[in-house]
Amino acid sequence: xxxxxxxxxxxxxVALFTIDDRPPGRRAPGQPPKELKVLLLGPEGDSxxxxxxxxxxxxxxxxxxxxxxxxxxGVGPGIHLEQLRTYDDLDPGPPRTIVVAxxxxxxxxxxxxxxxxxxxxxxxxxxxPLHAPGRLPLVAGHARVLAEALQRLRNKVDYTLLAFQMLxxxxxxxxxxxxxxxxxxxxLGTSDERRKANFERSIRLxxxxxxxxxxxxxxxxxxxxxxxxxxxxxPRGPAAHLYRFVGDITLITK
Amino acid sequence: xxxxxxxxxxxxxVALFTIDDRPPGRRAPGQPPKELKVLLLGPEGDSxxxxxxxxxxxxxxxxxxxxxxxxxxGVGPGIHLEQLRTYDDLDPGPPRTIVVAxxxxxxxxxxxxxxxxxxxxxxxxxxxPLHAPGRLPLVAGHARVLAEALQRLRNKVDYTLLAFQMLxxxxxxxxxxxxxxxxxxxxLGTSDERRKANFERSIRLxxxxxxxxxxxxxxxxxxxxxxxxxxxxxPRGPAAHLYRFVGDITLITK
DNA sequence: CCAAAAGTGTTGAATATACACCCATGT
DNA sequence: ACATGGGTGTATATTCAACACTTTTGG
Numbered sequence: 001x002x003x004x005x006x007x008x009x010x011x012x013x014v015a016l017f018t019i020d021d022r023p024p025g026r027r028a029p030g031q032p033p034k035e036l037k038v039l040l041l042g043p044e045g046d047s048x049x050x051x052x053x054x055x056x057x058x059x060x061x062x063x064x065x066x067x068x069x070x071x072x073x074g075v076g077p078g079i080h081l082e083q084l085r086t087y088d089d090l091d092p093g094p095p096r097t098i099v100v101a102x103x104x105x106x107x108x109x110x111x112x113x114x115x116x117x118x119x120x121x122x123x124x125x126x127x128x129p130l131h132a133p134g135r136l137p138l139v140a141g142h143a144r145v146l147a148e149a150l151q152r153l154r155n156k157v158d159y160t161l162l163a164f165q166m167l168x169x170x171x172x173x174x175x176x177x178x179x180x181x182x183x184x185x186x187x188l189g190t191s192d193e194r195r196k197a198n199f200e201r202s203i204r205l206x207x208x209x210x211x212x213x214x215x216x217x218x219x220x221x222x223x224x225x226x227x228x229x230x231x232x233x234x235p236r237g238p239a240a241h242l243y244r245f246v247g248d249i250t251l252i253t254k
Numbered sequence: 255x256x257x258x259x260x261x262x263x264x265x266x267x268v269a270l271f272t273i274d275d276r277p278p279g280r281r282a283p284g285q286p287p288k289e290l291k292v293l294l295l296g297p298e299g300d301s302x303x304x305x306x307x308x309x310x311x312x313x314x315x316x317x318x319x320x321x322x323x324x325x326x327x328g329v330g331p332g333i334h335l336e337q338l339r340t341y342d343d344l345d346p347g348p349p350r351t352i353v354v355a356x357x358x359x360x361x362x363x364x365x366x367x368x369x370x371x372x373x374x375x376x377x378x379x380x381x382x383p384l385h386a387p388g389r390l391p392l393v394a395g396h397a398r399v400l401a402e403a404l405q406r407l408r409n410k411v412d413y414t415l416l417a418f419q420m421l422x423x424x425x426x427x428x429x430x431x432x433x434x435x436x437x438x439x440x441x442l443g444t445s446d447e448r449r450k451a452n453f454e455r456s457i458r459l460x461x462x463x464x465x466x467x468x469x470x471x472x473x474x475x476x477x478x479x480x481x482x483x484x485x486x487x488x489p490r491g492p493a494a495h496l497y498r499f500v501g502d503i504t505l506i507t508k
Numbered sequence: 509c510c511a512a513a514a515g516t517g518t519t520g521a522a523t524a525t526a527c528a529c530c531c532a533t534g535t
Numbered sequence: 536a537c538a539t540g541g542g543t544g545t546a547t548a549t550t551c552a553a554c555a556c557t558t559t560t561g562g
């Protein structure tokens with residue numbers, strides 16, 4: 001590499017999130033049946049600290065490539081990536097380092113494609129080992145990035161369509177609700193039956209709002225959540241209708 | 255400077271906005287009496303292109319310092335700065351350059367403190383010379399940054415308190431309305447009398463919402479917009495009440 | 509039968525939007 | 536007088552939030 005004036009190191013980090021089933025053993029009464037997980041890479045060198053995926057921006061690599069580089073071939077398509085913010089005080093240096101942090105949302109179908117070159121785990125964000133007791137040690141600064149990423153995800157989830165990025169191709173209304181519950185850590189009807197109707201109504205309203213938005217933009221009234229016509233039986237109760245999301249995740253809903 | 259591996263150049267840019275009175279000569283009927291302006295620095299070298307303020311991140315400078323460095327001593331306090339996003343494709347290089355773009359909001363009282371070391375102008379964002387005819391040439395990429403900054407500002411202004419950052423210490427309800435009109439480019443009551451009441455009501459509701467939010471946080475019901483008790487006479491009509499903003503601009507209102 | 513899950517309905521409060529009106533004052 | 540600017544009021548639609556109820560089905 002040639003010497004350039006005023007050069008600093010740039011790191012691209014990503015907090016990769018996904019939704020997974022909560023193991024029955026770890027499900028306290030009232031807790032949602034799904035949970036939000038983040039991908040952490042195992043300790044490197046002698047630090048003993050876990051870290052968010054990412055790496056240096058070198059040559060002509062994009063920020064996205066640098067963030068996903070250590071996650072295996074073919075990782076990228078199917079993952080929604082957006083910037084969180086850029087830090088100038090995360091890595092004390094030297095060398096002087098600027099960190100560009102991202103949020104990534106991984107649908108279940110793509111999760112298997114994520115094969116980090118080093119040991120890695122999907123860690124539930126609201127449970128040990130991220131919190132006491134037996135806290136998993138994180139690289140300095142990465143806990144802050146993760147906290148801010150989580151905060152941003154929770155804020156954005158109710159004025160965007162980001163939640164749909166972590167659903168399978170086909171899903172039931174219950175699964176959709178469980179995804180929102182896992183992200184927000186809040187009961188929206190799975191345990192408290194009284195809130196269920198409000199959630200489904202808010203989704204209906206969202207669907208119509210987005211449909212009208214698309215009509216204004218393309219001339220065709222196209223709500224993003226469509227029934228496939230099929231149903232699926234759960235362990236209890238009647239069969240649930242299956243839906244697909246056909247819209248654009250990046251659309252802002254309000 | 256020592257050679258470091260994987261080093262790239264990092265630039266910190268800022269789109270500095272302020273609100274100014276629209277010259278009576280350029281005020282078409284129906285247009286708001288104030289306008290949103292952005293600071294542009296004059297051509298440098300042989301490019302002939304105008305540019306957003308900013309500069310390289312070197313040594314131990316923060317991103318904020320690098321963004322404001324060429325704007326004169328003592329610039330920083332009183333200006334609200336927040337990140338827009340980080341670009342990896344703005345400057346084609348070489349050298350490989352990453353650009354961290356910011357949005358800055360300058361209150362009128364601080365505007366005079368901004369004294370760029372090179373020729374500079376505050377340019378109205380919705381008029382020539384930024385748009386045809388006689389378009390003012392911008393450095394490649396800077397038009398895109400400006401457009402995205404403007405879009406973000408317009409989006410954020412109605413779920414945050416950012417508008418208050420561009421008001422003088424004391425202001426009337428009309429001035430507040432005119433600031434919103436200048437940012438959004440939309441008549442909220444200055445010309446269309448029917449909308450005026452709705453704007454004032456929305457401000458009252460905002461004020462109470464924020465007051466309750468502060469009560470939940472500090473125990474004291476503290477709405478951010480308070481009457482000073484004084485009034486001010488305009489060119490027409492009765493005297494208007496004067497208000498001050500005593501809250502925190504960074505608070506999210508929804 | 510009963511508990512869990514899918515799905516529909518009702519009602520009152522808060523908010524947004526459209527529109528009407530009065531008062532003060534400089535020209 | 537009248538246009539301009541400050542300030543208040545009213546009616547309707549939409550949305551939010553709390554709560555009640557019916558149906559299906561596995562154990």
